[in-house]
Amino acid sequence: MVGKSSRSWILLSLLFVHLSFIPTYAQNVVDEVVWVVGDEAILKSDIEVTRIQAAMEGVRWERNPDCAIPEQIAVQKLFLHQAAIDSIEVTESEVNSQIEARLEYMISQIGSREKLEEYRKQSLSQIRASMHDDLKDQLMIQRMKEHLVKGVTVTPAEVRRYFKDLPLDSIPFVPTEVEVQIIAQTPRVTPEEINRVKDELRDYTDRVTRGEATFQTLARLYSQDPGSARRGGELDYTGRGMLDPAFAAVAFNLTDPKKISKIVESEFGYHIIQYVDKRGDKIKVRHILLKPEVSDSAINASLARLDSVAMDIREGKFTFEDGASYISDDKDTRNNRGLMANRSEMGQTSRFQLQDLPAEVARVVDTMKVGQISQPFTMINDRGKTVCVIAKLKSRSEGHKATITEDFQVMKNLVLEKRRNEAIHKWVVNKIKNTYVRINENYKDCDFEYQGWIR
Incomplete structure (x- = not known):
């Protein structure tokens, strides 16, 4: 056979x-x-x-x-x-x-x-x-x-030995690196827009319940999750830890494929969920995602507020670090006094090469002086949402030939990558x-x- x-x-x-x-x-x-x-x-x-x-x-x-x-x-x-x-x-x-x-x-x-x-x-x-x-x-x-x-490591002795044996013309050039702090404001969605989205999702639920349409058809037509929409809203078997916590809390409590969940708010928008199957600690569901639209007036209001915040910082009323800690909506930088973190398989650092920064941030800080605060601008965060931002260039290290004393981490990353x-x-x-x-x-x-x- x-x-x-x-x-x-x-x-x-x-x-x-x-x-x-x-x-x-x-x-x-x-x-x-x-x-x-x-x-x-x-x-x-x-x-x-x-x-x-x-x-x-x-x-x-x-x-x-x-x-x-x-x-x-x-x-x-x-x-x-x-x-x-x-x-x-x-x-x-x-x-x-x-x-x-x-x-x-x-x-x-x-x-x-x-x-x-x-x-x-x-x-x-x-x-x-x-x-x-x-x-x-x-x-x-x-x-x-x-x-x-994940198990590959290098010792400081290996790094020093590697650097010692490098010909002078092979010593790497360290590109310009910067440290950037940000204060972010998320434009507010109006209650009317949220109610509009919820009403649409309730209508989808009613249409499926009445047998007028299938969940899969409505997901293909209306869901704003492009990956799952083409599959009728279906997410393959997924563990709890791989899902948004609010989404997972509802999805893992579903047991009846004929019933549709209540409306769930996640960091990506609003969902309704339909149970498909469960296999061990993984679940298969369908969902329809709708994202409330942020109005131009809300974006302009956030930009205006940040412009005022930047003016107060320049006038010495409070520091950028205090503004980031108490005003910023960005949870990834708020607890680090606004300092952006560069996370990679090599580890975490506060230093970025310009090409590793979000494109919107890189364009702004490229021409800034150390200590300068930018004008407000918009960017898309890593959750796909529009946010308004002011940035401060904390430090800049101009490009130079690497040295083992000043650039040990750079050399370590080089050997580790090798x-x-x-x-x-x-x-x-x-x-x-x-x-x-x-x-x-x-x-x-x-x-x-x-x-x-x-x-």
Whole structure:
């Protein structure tokens, strides 16, 4: 008896063999399977899409792109396959935050939402939906890599030894770094707007209860969670810790798929939830999310208040740090006297390179002097909400050649990154050895980064 995965391999192998008989000069081939990794096929169109995206982003390939691109895609599939085995999770809220951040950046570059929609020939909802799967895969790959290297460490002696042995022309250049404090105000949503959203959700509940529409249909039509809306509002089996606490508290108490929850307020907006199934400590539900709209007048009011706060700080009535502690709505910085934290797999620091700051903040502080307070501006926070902000440049360290005394953390991160890359490279090579791989003959002469693809 042939298992499911074995059948997939057989079918993909047959497809591969069939396509391998098509001459390379044939002009009527729309698409073809060029690699098979495990039970995942890599199509010629996948490679072309990646090539176009890379060209638009100005990517330069160290190896022949005809070989490097399919290998890159194949390695990504190895990470995604292992992430599924290891039950690595990425929440929809994380994906949506990334989508909103990228959308705002795109809008800032092109000028307006209307211009972006005209350029892409898609509505914002369609753009969000088109970005979802790729961004989720990217986050899954990132999370998988972090999981693989979480045990990799370096000692101070290793760092000093590495730096001592570096040729002078190889000593890294430390880019300009800044420390930034912010005071944020969240524009208030009017009670009327909240009631409008709640009334819509109650109407959806009534329509499902009366049998006029299914929950899935209404989610596809109206939910403002782009990732789940395309699946009829469905969130796959998810643990409590991966959900917003308020959402989880209601979702995990549902037991009847015929009933719809009360309206739930989370940090992302307002939801109604429908139970689907429970498996151990994970639950599968559907939801419809609606986000109250913030009016221009509310945004202008928050900007005006922050302008007044900035004026009072400049006049010495109170310090920026006191303002951040008592006035700011940003819970991530309020308890740190407004100081932004740069969190990464390397740890946490208050120092940012400009490209690592939110784009709106980076644009503002780039031309500021140390101690200066900005004019109020708007930005999208990591929860996808519009907030109004004033920023203070606390410190700036101009770019320079690294020294072991002043830049030990930079050197430590450099050595740690090197060790982690070595660990990931070793893992990929071992993974290839234990994974079914078929490659089109056209790629057999490639000089690949990883050994083992050709068998």
